[in-house]
Amino acid sequence: MSATDSLSLAPLVAVIALAVLAAWGAARLFIATYRYIRATPFQRARMRHAWAVSRRWRRLAPNVGLARVDENTKGRKDWQGKTAKPVTVVPKIRVFPEPWGIRAVIKTIPKVGVEEVEKAGGWLADAWDCQTVEVRRLKAGLVEVRGIVGNPLDEHAPYAWPDADDWVLPMGHNPWMRQVAIPLRQLSGIKVAGLPGYGKTMLMLAWMASLANRANVQFAIFDGKTSDARYGDWGQAGDRAMFVVGDNPETANQRLTELVRLLKDRPAALVEERGTHKFWKHGPTETNPLVLVLMDECHNYADTKGLTGKDKQVIESNQRMMQTISKEGRGLGVIGIFGTQKQTGDAIPTAVRDNLEVGVCFPTFTIDAAEAALGSGIRKDEPNDPSKLVDKESNVGVCVVTGVPGLGGQYDRVRVGDLDEDQLPGFIASTAHLRRDVIPAAAPTVVDASTVQADESAGTSVPLQKKPARHSRKAS
Missing domain, CATH: 3.30.980 (Threonyl-tRNA Synthetase; Chain A, domain 2)
Structure with a gap:
């Protein structure tokens, strides 16, 4: 092709290019107009x-x-x-x-x-x-x-119940109206913190209610807010739980001992049932159910401040068993949820707190309290700082969460779903027939019959373990 022919084709190419651009622009305008009309x-x-x-x-x-x-x-x-x-x-x-x-x-x-x-x-x-x-x-x-x-977080929505095959704890929606949920598979545990009156207990009650209609889930409840658990926030859940204890550290110690015994016996029970000790490989069953350990105001079971002697020993024992649950429960289907107002080392042992991968923090007065629950990264995330949410007129039920898959170690604000407190007792009562005590019986102890008789004559029936005999040799 000669240079003259090329020059004669140039206007045609330009016209074609302009026509293509015009068609492309017209198509975009048509699509935008169509979407606008349909919206x-x-x-x-x-x-x-x-x-x-x-x-x-x-x-x-x-x-x-x-x-x-x-x-x-x-x-x-x-x-x-x-x-x-x-x-x-x-x-x-x-x-x-x-x-x-x-x-x-x-x-x-x-x-x-x-x-x-x-x-x-x-x-x-x-x-x-x-x-x-x-x-x-x-x-x-x-x-x-x-x-x-x-502010989408001002919008209230009902609490979302998970599907039967979904092993998650729903929370609510974030500022972008996306539902946030905590997966339970391989979860080491959850820490819940925040000032009183902002929704910690209601969120934990909602978590229980969301799984209460499943026979392969059981609950162990520690209500640290009241001395008699029948008259506290968790009293209405007692018919569905294996047990509900109040704020007495000694009673809690007995129940924690039972949960640790469940942990130690569960690998053998899992192997007997399914041939493997890995709980989540086949998931919860009625024989070996998922056990949620809900501890509300857990500082009443773990704070040794001002205690001495036997009282301090009981609290230290509680700390060790809480640590066992948080470290060993993940792969055995025993998940701890620890709630307290301030997740500092005096309220919850750091060996427990730092092993719980999901943090939920309702409004706090200080960034230090938020850091204890969410980690040091919250100091750099000003929009999600829980200390800026202290407003009961608008932020009751608003929390900050971390450790949830998809966040990449970052933070998200969540408006917790609304739960009807008036309907909750009736719902719990309708699921009471699913309650089963799965804690294994304690191993029998060897006792000295003479010691038991002496104790009975003294007005007590508590058997004591037989002490080993001591043999002394006289000097010749």
Whole structure:
């Protein structure tokens, strides 16, 4: 093909290219118009919001420090020989409407990355008419900014019951209206902290209620809020639990001893039933059920402050057995849930607390209390700081969670589902026939008959173990 032929084809190629671009633009406009017409009024408002943010981005980015001057264009001359204005590079952005607000994906440029976007977060929230924005790195070169309009955590929703095959503890929805749940498989345990009156006990009651209709789940309840468990928050759950004890450390010690005995005997029971000691390989059964150990205000069983003698020994024994449950229960289907107002070392042994992989923290007065429950990373996550949620008018039932799969070790706020307290006793009563005591009997002890007779004559029937005889040799 000659040069003349090539020149004659150039206009045709240009016309075809323009036609393709026009068709592509018309198709995009048609699709956007179709989606807009089909959308609800609420969705249309979100779409208009996203379009406005996208349209104003090129003017906004330089004003909030998210654009950079191309150093290669400084000092460049134009065709007249005059110094041309340097080129300002603005990161590309795509904005999507969401039920909770808008989601923007920004393509990073040199010197404008996730840290710079985080610093500009407050300005972006104001410019985009959002209550708050949250920034995270999607992958290399992409930053996601979530702008929340209003406060989705103010919206209440019923507690979501899991399916029969789902081994999870549902919690509620996060700021992006996604349901959050804690998987139970291979879970070492959960720590629940926060000020009184914000929903710790109701969440733990909801967890029990969500599994109460399963014959392959049993419950052990320690109510540290009352001396007589029949008259506390957990009294209504007594018909479904293997036992419910009050705040007496000695009574708790007896029950903890039984749970540790269950742990020690369970591997043999599992092998006998299914040929393997691995509990979650075949899952819970009625013979070897999942056992949830719910300890509300557990500091009453573990705090040795001011105690001496026998009282201190009992508490130290409780600490050791709580530690055994948290460390050995994961693979044997015995999961501890430890609730207390402040998860510090005096309220719960650090050997227990630091082994519980999921942390749930309701509002706290100090960041130190939040750190005890959620780890040191919460100090750097200002939007999820539980000490900023201390407002009973709006934040009862709002907590911060970590350790849940999908968070990547980060934190998420959750509005806990609403549970009808008036209907809870009736529901628990309807499942009372599923209660079974699966704790194995204690091994028999060898006793001295003469000692037992002496004890009975003294007014007690507690058998004592026979002491080994001591033989002494006289000096010759």
